[in-house]
Amino acid sequence: MPLFAELLQGLADVFTLAVLLAILAGVAISQFVGALPGIGPVMVMAVAIPYTLAFDPIVGISFLLGAMKGGTIGGAIPAILFNTPGTPDTAMTTLDGYPMAQNGKAKKALRMAVFSSVTGDTFSDIVLITVSAPLALIALRMGPVEIFSLMVLAFAVIAGLSGKSIGKAISAAGLGLLLATVGLDPEDGTPRLYFGVFELFDGIPKVPLAIGVLVMAEVLHRLTQVGTADPPAVDLNASNDPADHQLTFAEYWACRYIMFRGAIIGTLIGALPGIGSTAAATLSYTTAREAAKDHSGFGKGDIRGLAAVESANSAVAGSNLIPLLSLGIPGSVTAALVLSAMLVHGIQPGPLIFEQQGRLVYGIFGAMLVANVINFAIGLFGWRLWARVAAAPQTVIFASAILLCIAGSSVVTGGIFGLVVLIGATVLGVVMKLLDFPVIIFIITFFLGRQFERSYGQMLTLTEGNPANLIEFPVAIALLTLAFAFLSLFAIRRR
Amino acid sequence: MLAIIAVTVVIPANTEEGFGVFVLPKTMPTAAAIVIGLGALIALFEASGEDALHVGTTMRVSLFVLLLVASSLAIGQIGFKLAAPFLGLSVMMLAGERRWLWLSVGSLGMPLAIWLLFEVLLGRPLP
Numbered sequence: 001m002p003l004f005a006e007l008l009q010g011l012a013d014v015f016t017l018a019v020l021l022a023i024l025a026g027v028a029i030s031q032f033v034g035a036l037p038g039i040g041p042v043m044v045m046a047v048a049i050p051y052t053l054a055f056d057p058i059v060g061i062s063f064l065l066g067a068m069k070g071g072t073i074g075g076a077i078p079a080i081l082f083n084t085p086g087t088p089d090t091a092m093t094t095l096d097g098y099p100m101a102q103n104g105k106a107k108k109a110l111r112m113a114v115f116s117s118v119t120g121d122t123f124s125d126i127v128l129i130t131v132s133a134p135l136a137l138i139a140l141r142m143g144p145v146e147i148f149s150l151m152v153l154a155f156a157v158i159a160g161l162s163g164k165s166i167g168k169a170i171s172a173a174g175l176g177l178l179l180a181t182v183g184l185d186p187e188d189g190t191p192r193l194y195f196g197v198f199e200l201f202d203g204i205p206k207v208p209l210a211i212g213v214l215v216m217a218e219v220l221h222r223l224t225q226v227g228t229a230d231p232p233a234v235d236l237n238a239s240n241d242p243a244d245h246q247l248t249f250a251e252y253w254a255c256r257y258i259m260f261r262g263a264i265i266g267t268l269i270g271a272l273p274g275i276g277s278t279a280a281a282t283l284s285y286t287t288a289r290e291a292a293k294d295h296s297g298f299g300k301g302d303i304r305g306l307a308a309v310e311s312a313n314s315a316v317a318g319s320n321l322i323p324l325l326s327l328g329i330p331g332s333v334t335a336a337l338v339l340s341a342m343l344v345h346g347i348q349p350g351p352l353i354f355e356q357q358g359r360l361v362y363g364i365f366g367a368m369l370v371a372n373v374i375n376f377a378i379g380l381f382g383w384r385l386w387a388r389v390a391a392a393p394q395t396v397i398f399a400s401a402i403l404l405c406i407a408g409s410s411v412v413t414g415g416i417f418g419l420v421v422l423i424g425a426t427v428l429g430v431v432m433k434l435l436d437f438p439v440i441i442f443i444i445t446f447f448l449g450r451q452f453e454r455s456y457g458q459m460l461t462l463t464e465g466n467p468a469n470l471i472e473f474p475v476a477i478a479l480l481t482l483a484f485a486f487l488s489l490f491a492i493r494r495r
Numbered sequence: 496m497l498a499i500i501a502v503t504v505v506i507p508a509n510t511e512e513g514f515g516v517f518v519l520p521k522t523m524p525t526a527a528a529i530v531i532g533l534g535a536l537i538a539l540f541e542a543s544g545e546d547a548l549h550v551g552t553t554m555r556v557s558l559f560v561l562l563l564v565a566s567s568l569a570i571g572q573i574g575f576k577l578a579a580p581f582l583g584l585s586v587m588m589l590a591g592e593r594r595w596l597w598l599s600v601g602s603l604g605m606p607l608a609i610w611l612l613f614e615v616l617l618g619r620p621l622p
Binding site for chain 2: 051054165166167168169170171172173174175177178181185187188190191192193194195216220221223224225393395396398399400402403404406407410411415416419420423426427430434449453456457460461465491
C-alpha cells in the first residue's frame with residue numbers, strides 16, 4: 001500500500017468514535033489515578049491490558065497511550081496541592097508547585113503544570129514521529145548478529161542505570177531471561193522447565209506476571225505505609241487577586257526557553273533505555289536554575305521551576321516509544337507495557353512494523369497527538385475533580401486496585417491459572433522490592449527473552465558457533481564492546 | 496546458591512536434549528542462571544550495611560501476601576463474586592481503615608463495579 005494512503009488511513013482510524021473514546025477514557029482514568037499519591041500510569045496500563053483484548057488493536061493501544069499521557073498531568077496535582085508527589089517523577093514538582101499553592105497561587109500552578117506538560121509532550125511526539133521511521137530503516141539493515149548485540153547493549157545500559165547495585169541488576173536481568181525460557185524451546189519446540197504444568201507450554205503469561213511484579217507488589221508495599229488521615233486541605237481561593245489564579249500568555253511565553261530546554265532533555269532521556277522521567281525532571285530543573293540570571297526564587301514558588309520540571313518529565317512519554325517502535329526494544333516500564341499489549345494483540349514491534357503494520361503505526365502517532373489535546377482539555381478543566389480525588393483514602397483505592405488486578409489476570413488467561421501466576425509474580429515482586437532488585441530490567445528481559453534467544457541461535461548459526469567469526473560483523477563487535485564498557489563503567493562508578 | 500542449584504539440578508532435570516546444533520533447549524536457561532549467579536557474586540562484593548531488610552515492613556507485607564494467597568484459594572473454591580467482598584474488606588481493615596462508608600465502597604461497590612464491567616459490559620466470565 002502506498003505510504004501516503006497508509007498514513008491517511010492510519011490517521012482516519014484515530015478519528016473514529018471508539019478510538020476517541022478509548023483515548024478519552026485512558027487520559028481521564030490515568031489523570032484520576034495519577035492524582036492519587038503513590039500510583040500512576042504504570043498501574044493503569046498494566047491493569048488495563050487484559051481489558052484491551054476486547055477491542056481492536058488500535059482501540060486498545062490508544063487507550064494505553066492515553067493512560068501513559070494522562071498520568072503526567074495527574075501526578076502533578078497532589079504534588080502542587082498536598083506536597084505529595086502523585087508519581088515519582090513529580091517529586092521535583094513539589095519544589096516550586098507546593099510553595100506556589102501556599103502563596104495562594106494553586107490555580108496558576110496547576111494551569112502552568114498542564115500547559116508545560118502538554119508542550120513538552122507534544123514536542124516529544126513530533127520527535128518520535130520524525131525519527132522512528134528513519135531509525136527503523138537503519139535497523140532493517142542490521143542482521144541477527146547485530147540485533148543480538150544491540151539487545152545486549154540495551155540490557156547493559158538498563159542494568160547499569162536502574163537500581164543502586166549493578167550486581168542486583170545483572171541478577172534481575174538473568175532472572176527475567178530465565179523465566180522467559182519456560183515453555184517450548186523456540187528452536188525445535190522441545191518443552192522445558194514446565195514442571196508438569198501444561199499451561200506453561202506457551203510460557204509464563206506476560207500480563208499476570210507484569211501486573212504482579214509491577215502493580216500488586218507496589219500496592220502491597222504501599223499498603224504497609226498508608227495512613228487513614230485525610231491530607232491537609234488547600235484553600236484554592238486563598239488569594240483575592242485574580243492575577244494569582246490566572247496564567248497569562250505573557251507568563252507562559254516567558255518560560256518558552258525553559259520549556260523548550262526541558263522538552264529536549266526529556267526527549268533525549270526518554271529515548272535512552274532505562275533512565276526515566278525522574279532523572280529528566282531533575283536535570284531540567286537543575287539546568288533551569290543554573291541558567292537563570294536570578295535563581296533566588298527557585299524552590300520558593302518560582303513558576304519557571306515548575307515549567308522546567310513538567311515539560312521534561314512529560315517529554316519522556318513520547319520518546320520512550322522511539323526504541324520500541326524502531327528497534328523493538330522497550331526502554332522503560334511504560335514502553336514494556338505497550339510492547340506487552342502489542343504482543344497480546346499479535347503485533348511484533350520492531351523495524352518491520354513500519355512495513356507490515358504501517359497503518360497501525362500512523363494510527364498510533366495520530367492517537368498520541370490527539371491524546372495530547374484531550375490531556376490538555378481534561379487537565380485544564382478536570383483538576384478540580386482530581387483535587388477531590390487526591391483526598392480520597394488510599395486504603396479504598398489500593399483495595400480496589402487489588403480486586404481489579406485479580407479480575408484482569410484471571411480473565412486474560414481464562415481462569416485460575418492467571419491468578420496463580422499473579423500471586424507468584426506478586427511474591428517475586430515483593431521480594432525484589434524488599435531486597436532492592438530493580439524491576440524494570442527484569443520485566444524488559446522477560447518480555448524480550450524469547451526474541452533474545454532466537455537472535456542468539458541465529459547468531460550462533462551465522463558464526464558457526466565460533467566467536468572468532470564475529471570478526472566479520474564489526475558493528476556487532478562495536479556494540480558488544482560498548483555494552484561491556486558501559487557495565488564496567490557503571491560498576492566502577494558505584495564503588 | 497540458587498543459580499548453582501538451577502544449573503546443576505533444576506535445569507538438567509526439566510529440559511530435554513532437543514535437536515539443535517548450536518543452541519540446545521538447556522543452553523539459554525543455563526546461561527541465564529549463570530548470569531544470575533554472576534550478578535549475585537558482584538552484589539556480594541558491593542554489599543553494604545544499607546541492604547538490611549526493614550523487619551516491620553517485611554512482616555506487614557507478608558501479612559498482605561498471606562491474605563492474598565488465602566483469597567486466591569477462596570476464589571478457586573467459591574468464585575470471585577463471593578470472595579471479592581471479603582478480600583476488599585480484609586485488605587482495608589488490615590490497612591487501618593475503620594470508616595464504614597469507605598469500607599462499604601471498597602468491599603461492596605468495587606466488586607459490583609468489576610462484575611458489571613467484566614460480565615455485563617465486556618461479556619467475559621470471572622472465575
